Amino acid sequence: MSVIITDQGFQTEDWTGSFTPVTDLPANAASVEVAIDLPSDFDPLKLADRLEEIDFIRVDFPSFSDGRGFTIARQLRLMGFGGRLRARGHLISDQYAMARRAGFDEVEISDEQAARQPEADWLRRANWQAHDYQSRLRARG
Amino acid sequence: MYSYTDFDEAFVRERVSQFRHQVERRISGALTEDEFKPLRLMNGLYLQLHAYMLRVAVPYGTLNPAQMRQLAYIAERWDKGYGHFTTRQNIQFNWPKLKDVPDILDALADVQMHAIQTSGNTIRNVTADHFAGAAADEIEDPRPVAELLRQWSTDHPEFQFLPRKFKIAVTGSPNDRAVTKAHDVGLRMVRDASGEPGYEVIVGGGLGRTPMVGKVIRDFLPKADLLPYIEAVVSVWNLLGRRDNKYKSRIKITVHENGLEKIRDLVEERFNALRPEFGGVDQTLLKEIEAQFTPPAFVSKPTDAYEAARASNAAFRSWTDTNLAAHKADGYAIVSISIKKHGATPGDATADQMRVMADLAESYGHSELRISHEQNVILPHVHKSDLPAVYAALRDADLATANIGLVSDIIACPGMDYCALATARSIPIAQEIATRFDELKLEHDIGPLKIKISGCINACGHHHVGHIGILGLDRAGVENYQITLGGDGTEDAAIGTRTGPGFPAEEIIPAIERLVLGYLDLRSSPEETFLETYRRLGMEPFKAILYPPEDKANAA
Ligand code: SF4
Numbered sequence: 001m002s003v004i005i006t007d008q009g010f011q012t013e014d015w016t017g018s019f020t021p022v023t024d025l026p027a028n029a030a031s032v033e034v035a036i037d038l039p040s041d042f043d044p045l046k047l048a049d050r051l052e053e054i055d056f057i058r059v060d061f062p063s064f065s066d067g068r069g070f071t072i073a074r075q076l077r078l079m080g081f082g083g084r085l086r087a088r089g090h091l092i093s094d095q096y097a098m099a100r101r102a103g104f105d106e107v108e109i110s111d112e113q114a115a116r117q118p119e120a121d122w123l124r125r126a127n128w129q130a131h132d133y134q135s136r137l138r139a140r141g
Numbered sequence: 142m143y144s145y146t147d148f149d150e151a152f153v154r155e156r157v158s159q160f161r162h163q164v165e166r167r168i169s170g171a172l173t174e175d176e177f178k179p180l181r182l183m184n185g186l187y188l189q190l191h192a193y194m195l196r197v198a199v200p201y202g203t204l205n206p207a208q209m210r211q212l213a214y215i216a217e218r219w220d221k222g223y224g225h226f227t228t229r230q231n232i233q234f235n236w237p238k239l240k241d242v243p244d245i246l247d248a249l250a251d252v253q254m255h256a257i258q259t260s261g262n263t264i265r266n267v268t269a270d271h272f273a274g275a276a277a278d279e280i281e282d283p284r285p286v287a288e289l290l291r292q293w294s295t296d297h298p299e300f301q302f303l304p305r306k307f308k309i310a311v312t313g314s315p316n317d318r319a320v321t322k323a324h325d326v327g328l329r330m331v332r333d334a335s336g337e338p339g340y341e342v343i344v345g346g347g348l349g350r351t352p353m354v355g356k357v358i359r360d361f362l363p364k365a366d367l368l369p370y371i372e373a374v375v376s377v378w379n380l381l382g383r384r385d386n387k388y389k390s391r392i393k394i395t396v397h398e399n400g401l402e403k404i405r406d407l408v409e410e411r412f413n414a415l416r417p418e419f420g421g422v423d424q425t426l427l428k429e430i431e432a433q434f435t436p437p438a439f440v441s442k443p444t445d446a447y448e449a450a451r452a453s454n455a456a457f458r459s460w461t462d463t464n465l466a467a468h469k470a471d472g473y474a475i476v477s478i479s480i481k482k483h484g485a486t487p488g489d490a491t492a493d494q495m496r497v498m499a500d501l502a503e504s505y506g507h508s509e510l511r512i513s514h515e516q517n518v519i520l521p522h523v524h525k526s527d528l529p530a531v532y533a534a535l536r537d538a539d540l541a542t543a544n545i546g547l548v549s550d551i552i553a554c555p556g557m558d559y560c561a562l563a564t565a566r567s568i569p570i571a572q573e574i575a576t577r578f579d580e581l582k583l584e585h586d587i588g589p590l591k592i593k594i595s596g597c598i599n600a601c602g603h604h605h606v607g608h609i610g611i612l613g614l615d616r617a618g619v620e621n622y623q624i625t626l627g628g629d630g631t632e633d634a635a636i637g638t639r640t641g642p643g644f645p646a647e648e649i650i651p652a653i654e655r656l657v658l659g660y661l662d663l664r665s666s667p668e669e670t671f672l673e674t675y676r677r678l679g680m681e682p683f684k685a686i687l688y689p690p691e692d693k694a695n696a697a
Contacts, residue, residue, distance in 0.1 A: 065262070099298075102298045
């Protein structure tokens with residue numbers, strides 16, 4: 001089981017569909033609800049003409065020290081992805097603000113991680129819109 | 142000088158409070174040591190051989206007197222009464238206790254300073270020409286842009302867990318005093334055909350185990366495009382940089398393995414996507430930053446007292462010959478205070494010395510101080526008529542060593558004395574070389590010569606770009622020192638070439654002495670510097686001096 005974290009704290013999974021590895025993305029997915037899993041070494045540009053068909057992207061963080069997922073999220077948003085975007089794996093609460101600022105909607109961690117890093121630690125960083133240098137430097141984003 | 146906005150102030154306070162909480166969570170076990178490590182590193186806290194070390198950022202090397210005094214206070218209150226200025230314009234405290242660090246960070250915040258991103262796999266403290274705003278050869282003061290980069294890179298959400306560290310240097314002068322070609326990104330201010338200022342962008346330079354001179358990725362980048370372009374570079378590298386081998390993760394290897402062309406194309410593509418995101422908002426902020434870097438009100442007064450002191454006091458004259466640089470304003474000089482007294486640890490200053498320098502900056506230096514990457518302290522704006530008083534005060538504080546740019550103005554990394562990675566000592570070698578040449582009384586005759594020493598192949602002492610580089614290695618449990626010649630960290634950047642077999646610790650000082658005395662015989666005139674002589678004659682004559690045939694005979 002896993003815990004979903006949003007600005008409101010710990011949530012239970014509300015996505016009832018399944019996640020498909022990006023390599024198994026159907027050739028024409030426009031008609032169904034599609035959620036895909038991206039590994040952290042995936043080049044998001046490869047999805048350039050498929051984003052319209054995708055509702056939900058979950059980006060893997062194999063280790064909290066692997067920061068590629070932040071750039072992947074940012075790039076997906078820059079490419080116009082407007083669906084649900086989730087960071088999943090080994091993240092620590094200190095990374096919550098980074099994840100939100102990079103364009104993720106939410107974070108998914110395991111129950112074990114959640115036991116060690118309680119909800120209060122994550123809520124501490126729910127103020128990710130404050131103290132953000134980027135918001136002072138950019139017209140948007 | 143830049144003064145914090147309310148936003149900056151709130152940011153550093155919030156950051157200290159986050160770090161305080163992280164320390165508590167580490168102690169409670171909520172964070173594993175693995176998880177805590179990058180968090181403490183991105184707040185400047187590093188684990189050395191014997192203790193924690195706190196590396197405090199001196200953004201683009203600029204300090205005011207109140208800040209310098211606070212560093213003195215921190216040194217006395219929480220450390221052993223001294224601090225160490227580094228090659229990246231930071232200051233390090235070698236003996237803080239973990240539990241005290243949040244308080245030290247609060248004390249720094251009290252004077253608008255921090256230790257953010259001075260370590261770890263982040264974009265590090267941006268360095269700049271230490272003569273910025275004062276140099277006679279400057280196109281534009283690079284510090285406003287360095288401050289803009291500081292703000293942009295601070296806590297940048299994409300770039301806190303990069304493949305490795307990322308260093309940026311910027312210079313506003315054609316004479317490169319910021320070693321831009323040895324950085325992950327170097328920015329050199331240039332003008333285009335119409336006279337507009339912009340940057341030459343250099344990428345993939347770096348020293349370490351695989352030294353590389355940076356390559357030009359963009360000949361001319363308009364000033365306004367800086368942030369989207371640099372963000373594109375770092376972003377491309379974040380996805381492409383290797384994470385399987387930390388010795389291959391720096392951008393210099395990414396550029397080397399993928400080719401400059403491919404990286405350039407990817408960067409341009411990303412840049413085009415990012416450019417509209419900024420929409421000029423950053424340029425408005427830059428204008429506000431620039432307004433804070435207005436030059437001081439220079440005065441015009443006679444310099445007779447200075448000329449008279451030079452004529453009557455040989456020690457003063459010698460100091461002015463070596464430790465002053467040309468200032469853009471009439472009657473002014475840039476004063477370099479040597480933190481390299483013969484026999485002392487290069488870059489170490491005591492709390493008392495810090496206070497003296499702060500006082501001098503306040504009384505005579507328009508309240509500005511700089512830290513140079515050569516580990517000296519600079520008073521960038523001193524009127525020449527005040528120099529005799531400045532000199533007298535420095536002499537009383539044991540800070541009047543007249544050796545800037547000379548053989549004893551050595552850069553040495555911490556080496557075996559502090560560093561867990563060291564394979565040899567470097568500070569004691571620097572001390573012995575300086576002491577020896579002081580005894581010989583030839584330093585001024587020898588002229589400009591940069592010796593740089595590293596205690597292992599990570600090259601923190603920049604030995605690759607020393608005119609004479611010394612690299613300390615471990616050969617079967619015995620220290621062995623390799624020499625390189627011809628390195629250069631300026632706009633003509635070059636990586637030094639190895640002379641041949643290394644020398645054991647007891648032979649390295651005599652070897653350096655032979656080399657330098659040999660140069661005196663080889664030079665075509667007293668004006669020809671060591672580096673020029675090396676460039677004219679090549680390695681052979683120096684090799685012959687270093688490895689005389691008698692040695693072979695003796696060995697046989
Ligand atoms: S060069 Fe090596 S010994 Fe010197 S500071 Fe760097 S890592 Fe330590």
